Amino acid sequence: MRVTVWGEGFLDVESLGDDPGPLNYAGYVGEARRIYPEDVHEAVATALREGLGESATVRTATLADPGLGLGEEELARTDVLLWWSHVKHDLVPDDVVERLWQRVRDGMGLIVLHAGMESKIFRRLMGTSCLIGGWRQSDDWEAVWTVAPAHPIADGVPGVFTIPAEEAYAEFFDIPTPDELVFVSSFRGGEIFRSGCCFTRGNGRIFYFRPGHESHPTYHLPEVRRVLANATRWAARTADPTTSVRPVDARDPDAVSRLEMREGWVRDPASRRPAP
């Protein structure tokens, strides 16, 4: 299993340029640097190396890397991509997003973390705004409840566990209905949020996981690290796809002949669709 953890490089304040960032940005960066000295994405990568052991090789990539570290070749060699972004969503070029969109539908797993819900790639795949009902900066607890104990992502995770301090999110989370809802979180203020959501797009499996605000040590918690490992395993295909979701030009007679099932697919094996 080949894993890439992509982070916008939250600690890399220069890449934000003249953009002042959202409210409280400077405060966040200071805290984040203290908790994740090598940045959030490196902490996630470390958690995965521990959790997946020899079954996986884990690399990291950021906004600052050439081609964002997400070029054609690099993506072709990635089975699962974990994505953490918070303030620099707009700095991801559209052509990279397009490449990611195709790659997910061709079979690459995608794990979207925390504020990554607002990333271009997640919004593209969801078809919705992915906005939330509200948030609350706090050092209050988040209680993560498992509502699908049979789900592989819930394997070995307590039926309910507490994250001592997290930023609170509230519904309505503008996503399509998850294919599978694994976790729902509650917060001290009464807020709830669907915090562990599975989707499929084409050949690819997607998991959104809410916890992971940069100024809280969430990714150091064992239960959270367990979820990350489970999710990465779940999202990785064990075989190449056998279904193509690539377009064919309907105006090209040759291309059409490959898709048009002349006599009915079943009666004549020779008229069967060619392998993708």
Added chain:
Amino acid sequence: MRVTVWGEGFLDVESLGDDPGPLNYAGYVGEARRIYPEDVHEAVATALREGLGESATVRTATLADPGLGLGEEELARTDVLLWWSHVKHDLVPDDVVERLWQRVRDGMGLIVLHAGMESKIFRRLMGTSCLIGGWRQSDDWEAVWTVAPAHPIADGVPGVFTIPAEEAYAEFFDIPTPDELVFVSSFRGGEIFRSGCCFTRGNGRIFYFRPGHESHPTYHLPEVRRVLANATRWAARTADPTTSVRPVDARDPDAVSRLEMREGWVRDPASRRPAP
């Protein structure tokens, strides 16, 4: 209930301009003109006026209309939009698509018919390519099977009915998993297709229904007309939404203060989210 049936104006060959159209275009138009003298969208509108009676007012709009007949005011007065397009998807301007995308998520129902799966608006909402595995031009039958007999869209529809002649589609239909799968079709060649699929996006309900090739009199069939009426009723909200899916500028302190739940949602009624 206020219904709009939008068709690209399949019989309006001038609007295609220099584009030669797909293979067999001329043949299709000739057949379509014979079966649907006033074009497909008018036939659908007629079916709805009969099926919905006094409970609905039905208007039509096409590509040739000013603003495509889908301006802000017109959409604000539309509870359900039915969409039929086949060869002119690209002629729908992006700003219209954006307006439709917002309107669906604000509560307008959307029924997408047949090749409308390739429309910009459907692809935008789905987040996938919406391509199919293959097609077969034929005068063979389509058998439409109900797999969700409890669904409102299946009310009064036979458990299985035949469309005597239809173009065949085959899976894999690159859509997200439908929230509800109502119909699955089979064809003489062994093809199958998930032909009746429900989705929700924000406050809006969406139904995709496969049958409706322009050179077959599908929309004249009673079972098909029943499905169209059921779907339109199902997609129409009976009350204004109470949930907003509109963005707020995170850099504007005033806007943020409305979303940021300072003390938590429940403890202080004064901090409850304002009405959308």
Added chain:
Amino acid sequence: MRVTVWGEGFLDVESLGDDPGPLNYAGYVGEARRIYPEDVHEAVATALREGLGESATVRTATLADPGLGLGEEELARTDVLLWWSHVKHDLVPDDVVERLWQRVRDGMGLIVLHAGMESKIFRRLMGTSCLIGGWRQSDDWEAVWTVAPAHPIADGVPGVFTIPAEEAYAEFFDIPTPDELVFVSSFRGGEIFRSGCCFTRGNGRIFYFRPGHESHPTYHLPEVRRVLANATRWAARTADPTTSVRPVDARDPDAVSRLEMREGWVRDPASRRPAP
């Protein structure tokens, strides 16, 4: 629409016989009598008469009625059945449960309220234990969040509303994955619960709604009454089913001949399945 509201007759302490009831039973009855002088089921029926107006006729029935008021004829004339039970689940005879099971699958809607999750009929239809992770007697709030704003049952219901005082339930709620999850509740103690869940079984639509502890005036709240009315409308079929889920004796050649599709379903209209 013909609606039946069935309650075990919580105030009818005699029907419990020698069974001492669960802990705190006497206390509950006293409070319940004060809040619902005519018992919970009558309050629910009143709420529905107000909410549905002329579109529905609403009757009540209890454990003490002949045949529980749920005989063949009465069920045949019931489009939606609302069920409230808490301590007398075991006093419902198995033959009544069997009749209810068949009637739901033949198209009667079923709304199960609060502790009715432990009823024989709900457990039969779910195939699981329907047990919960825990409960907490309290006068604390329940915050009911809408996670499916496009769902008809959420029409006109605020995106989130508070029930000032309710008994708290906590996950894991041992039900199958709901077909549609409409509401999720949070409680002051951090508990969460999937409080509005839709299912279908055969031709029937089922909705489980958590709030409604007998010693709290929950059914007097406008938002709760709105949900009850929405759910009842949603659960009522508008046309007789066209699909049969009745068994045929495989050893009876005549019966078999009606199900066995000799030439295939489509090729010979004469061999089409007979109407149910």
Added chain:
Amino acid sequence: MRVTVWGEGFLDVESLGDDPGPLNYAGYVGEARRIYPEDVHEAVATALREGLGESATVRTATLADPGLGLGEEELARTDVLLWWSHVKHDLVPDDVVERLWQRVRDGMGLIVLHAGMESKIFRRLMGTSCLIGGWRQSDDWEAVWTVAPAHPIADGVPGVFTIPAEEAYAEFFDIPTPDELVFVSSFRGGEIFRSGCCFTRGNGRIFYFRPGHESHPTYHLPEVRRVLANATRWAARTADPTTSVRPVDARDPDAVSRLEMREGWVRDPASRRPAP
């Protein structure tokens, strides 16, 4: 991974006793004996040993074994149970069914094959009749289409493959909506059937797979064997459950005290629910 393949012992005609069996029984047995000399369940077990290799130990059990080979200890040591039955469903004792029901919800995976849909255990878990719309004895093809290419059970399976000869089944298949629909089959007669369906009940994962009529060599086909192996891997948990779905006697104060969350789950760590 410890796998048990249970078959009723289709070739074991004595165990049917005086019951004449369904129509054509004698013919089926003769054909089955020729195709599966050691009976269907042994063929399935062989397929799994090949497909799973060293990652699994596979045993078989039948109706004729003591306790059906499904005693408490044997089930405790079974991670995934595959079930093939056709005519002897009624000969499975109710106490065995109860044990299976609890074991699945405690985490054992269950794969139900072909006519096993009519087994007591499958019906118990589904809460429906599991009857089908009709069948057709034939030597015609079955085309198995993948409608969820991202699903682990579809890994390495062609997007569509043909079984040269199978008995045809037709919808409406009276099951709850599958959590995940992986395969849909078509037949020469125009019939369709949801042939690969996933469910979860408590901690257990269930997969129903239609192909496998005893008088056809279906289980010798590579694609079918691939599905069996994929499904078995999918259904096997990798960690013990952390959620209990066992009942507690509400009249026992000690038991109640373990479930009743006095101060709320989160506020006081000492009041956290004990491990199941």
